[in-house]
Amino acid sequence: MPQGADGRIPTAPQQMSAGVSSPGRAPLLTGKLSFTGSRGDEFEIDGGDVISTDSGESQIFGCSMKGSRERFAARILTTVTPSDSIEKRQVRDKVIAFLDSVSHRKDSNILPLIGHGTVKIGEKEHYVEVYPFCKDGDLGRKSGTISYETLCKEVIPAVNSALNEFHKAGFVHRDVKPDNLYYYNGRVVLGDFGITCDLREDGFATDRTKTGTLGYYAPELMSQAAIAPSDYYSFGQTLWTLYSGEMMYHNLLRVYSQYGADEQRDQVNNAMMHNVYYGLDEIPESISFFEVLIRGLLQYDPTERFDYAKVNRWLSGDKGLVKEIRGLEDSKTYSRAFTLLGGECWDNAELAEALNSNWNKAKQLLYDGTLRDFMAMESFELATFIKNIVKEYAYTSDEDKTFYWQDTGLCMLIMHLEKNRRLCWHGMAYERLNDFADLDIFDDTLNANGLMRSGAICEWYQRQKNCSPSVLEALQKLHEFYGEDNVYTAIAMSWLDCFRDLGGEVKYGGCTDLDSLVPRLLESPAVFYGKDPEKGTYDALALVDDTDFLGTMCMWGYYPVIPAFHDCWETKYYERFDKLLEFFDNNTGEETQKKVRAFYNEYGPKGYLKWFCDNLDLYTITGAGCNALAEKAKGSIPQPEDSVQVQRERFIAADTAITQLLHHSEADLFMAGMGMSQTDPFECITSDKLSAMWYFKFLEQEAPIGFKFDAGL
Incomplete structure (x- = not known):
């Protein structure tokens, strides 16, 4: 089919507003045209309500039916007409008969045929088919926004069912793609039967002239050999587009577009022939089983391709399918299930989840050899890894490590199984460093204390692709501090x-x-x-x-x-x-550093010494010796511009002089006032001011009361 102007493959879009034409050929119809369907229903096609004219097989217009207020879509066929050969018309008649037979069923996942007949436009007669107008549009416009859960619950079962109906009836659709899937009455249905044809007794299509859409049609269709498995290949490509938002081979089509359609077709065919699947490595490990379905549906050899039964097996979670897919020989899916507390584990991801969820039982299975024995039949590499884990972590002679040592071994095993995606510990799973902030080391049920002591956090982070050397260094230091x-x-x-x-x-x-x-x-x-x-x-x-x-x-x-x-x-x-x-002084900028030094000088741990020297006028100093000590102390006080280290050294000198000076102090103001002196009256320091008294406890030091009030302490 021709490529649309917006880059989509046009088929039968049903979401455009009335009167708005999609890009394409000139409309066959401009006015209104009535016809009576084969069942006697009366329809009116509105040529002014153009839905699509860019399909290679038909043009689609808005349509109404007498007695109904619903809007319908009338498909006027252009590639097959009532005047064509009987052989050509027979294919279309068989498809119409099949659609008539399933359209009355409410459980069918095939877009119902409301009516059909013929109309005359100008001198030419055309077939016309009427279908529901799906107001939610086709699924192609939702590609990339449909969740994996929705695919599993709504899309995959519906399309599988629709294809099974087609194939059992002896037809092959040949154009399965996102644009031909619709939401109708709350369920997914398959539509657009323009190139559907019947199958011969040998299983090949009777019509070998139509192939479908490049990038979606199966490799055998390049040789015009359509068979039932061809639809399942298209099904696989459709699912990938719906999930990822892009066709699997969109880059090939884009790069080789300048060389023409033949070169594009050759490049895509080469990729399909070698089972090259772009993008599958980006599937998250949590839904890795999705890769099994896509690979199964896209097998180059149609005899190895998934069919209706295998898709149903996939939907039921049958992990044995992995062994039936060429290209997955190195798969991590086990040949048999590992059973843990009644649950089955078929691959490393499931085993890791089960071990974490059943932590204490998992430790028993790890250290009693059960896990190693199971893995010996599945993976030599994993069995060896488990053997080494048990050898290192089953026992430690360091009593301080006993309470977390075996936990650490299990943690390392789960980390290995999940390719370091998460750190698991006692049922908890951490995917970001930020998550560890909520650890409660007093929670004995999680043994969070053991996790912190184990060093597992550093080990896990070191294995991350986005590991930052500076953050790793910090984590290692944190681990050294802890405990x-x-x-x-x-x-x-x-x-x-x-x-x-x-x-x-x-x-x-x-x-x-x-x-x-x-x-x-x-x-x-x-x-x-x-x-x-x-x-x-x-x-x-x-x-x-x-x-x-x-x-x-x-x-x-x-x-x-x-x-x-x-x-x-x-x-x-x-x-x-x-x-x-x-x-602070050593680790701040110049402006902040000035404030630190000034504060240290005035109010630092020895700031009271400066206050004392600045307030010597509050004291009476007698004797040459005491005056000399006072001058020495005053001269030792540092400048506020000096570094903290320099100021500290000068304060030490001032402290020594002031301590010696205070040995000559009158110990008590009131005793001195009564003439009861405790010092040599010719070498002493005294004061009659309360603020001068050294009765303030400052940082476990004696300091003047005046310093307390001046500093606001």
């Missing part, structure tokens, strides 16, 4: 929780990086040091205790510094905050 001790484990789990946002934005405090987060943290010393804004106390979680914060730092790529935070976890808070501010 090392309680602190490392808490950090690792917080880090893992961040993986739910992998590929997107990982945030802490609404920020996505240090340069946006740090300025917010340093807006207030009270916030930075963990003061609860509502209670006014410091029982809120301090930043250095927040494993969610440290987990986010890991996710942002700063995991190499985590051991430094871990190693000082049990030290004084001032040491830990000192380490944190140094981390």
